[in-house]
Amino acid sequence: MKAKTKSATSFLIFFVAFSLWHYYTSQKVNAAQTQEVTIKFAAKVGNKPFSCGSNYKLGKPATTVTPLDFRFYIADITLIDNNNKAIPIALNQDGKWQYKNVALIDFENKTGACANGTVETRNIVVGKIPQGQYKAIKFTLGLPENLNHEDSTLAPSPLNLTSLWWNWQFGYKFARIDFAHSTKSQPTEIHQHKHGEKEAGNAFFIHLGSTGCQAETSSQKPTTKCTNPNTAIINLANFEPSKNTIVIDIAKLVANTNLTKNQVDTAPGCMSEPNDKDCTGIMTVFGIPFGGQTSVKQTFFSVK
Template structure:
């Protein structure tokens, strides 16, 4: 009997020690993002001169989803980051970066902001980072009204067929005197919206989940030189729209770029996201690495 009890309590002790062993073999990681407009900090209540025509615009939204985050070790291996499940900004392998704070023209947003991804990685030395801009297919075509946070924001969701807006970046033209979500006339430009998401998703109707999408539009971003302790990832709106005319809109298309491959207003935008419409490879310009301030 004593031997059986000894074996029993020994087994219990081994089970208790497993979480401790896991904790000792991993290390916390915090990956910070910064929202910039060129060399200026992003603010909802500011105006900026952007695009090829240096148009004065007021930002009305600046949010995007990041997924499948991995750090790159000294041998070049991508090691997945296990995201902290905080019931707010991170769910499974997806995180929401949110720079708007519902001030100024950002009326569709939230007062809370989030500029970082937090989680753990196995202990080691890392020299780079890889992540996807977008939501994985298995999570992309769920119902946002019943999804867990941060996938429960209906302002970042189209429908079951289209899925989520991987990035929502809206601009209003201050001279119009209108908010970005007000109706606009066909003969007067009221703003320029950038909604990145999957297109060409085959389904019987908008309430049915698709099995595939012709244009997934998830960009993989890799930086070979990145240290979470002294580096940040900059998301630069000025670079994103550097080759776009924010005062013009292709007739019979959505205002700005709604990820339609036939929309000429999307050509430069998707290329700068790293998603050229031509199918050829492109160097993204939206993200860059910078020293921590």
């Protein structure tokens, strides 16, 4: 009986030791098969770097504007390998800039006129991916539906920024790119937008987000998917993470937009509403069909 007990104990010890050895070995193998990857972003205004404290001539006709904000969310970031296989990047869960499959890119630094923002900036996305050679990148400008209609006061960072949130019904502002100018827009009265924002006429606000979201009140989540998700799938060829940078040019974004005029009975700028013609050129640059268009090619992001 003692011999059997001793034998069983020895087997158990061996089994546990083998299991631990196998676990740690597999962990090392998995670690060796993955690599950390950093995706770099750069903000430009034509041929100039973006800065909160600078003035730029933008739009059509050219108008002197001062940046107020420049932030956006991206999701589902994927690299394309040399076999044309799409490989998702497992984002580092840093508790601040990245959450699940979402990352925040933030170029404003709360200086100059960017008083509504944050001091810290973020121009990279960091994650892990299987070792290999990659030639292109794909991601979504915006948030996935399952994360878009959360309470920003309770959500984890970076989804906890109330300045990037409308309300439960419409969800988040996927992008916030705001300008101020010295010319009063027409009409000049302060306008209360249905998203809850109240803004004056000497500014042009670009707030990209979902519209056509059906709910009984703005404090409730939609019961169905929004009619206009207003997300854009971005495909960029000739991109190698170690060599290339993704460039975002806000001069291109408003190249065909008059920043000093505003459609009557709409908020200053573009709030993604389908009846707001001030959004036409902007949505086209984002790569989002708008105003009856069926498909458009984005020009907001490029590779350098």
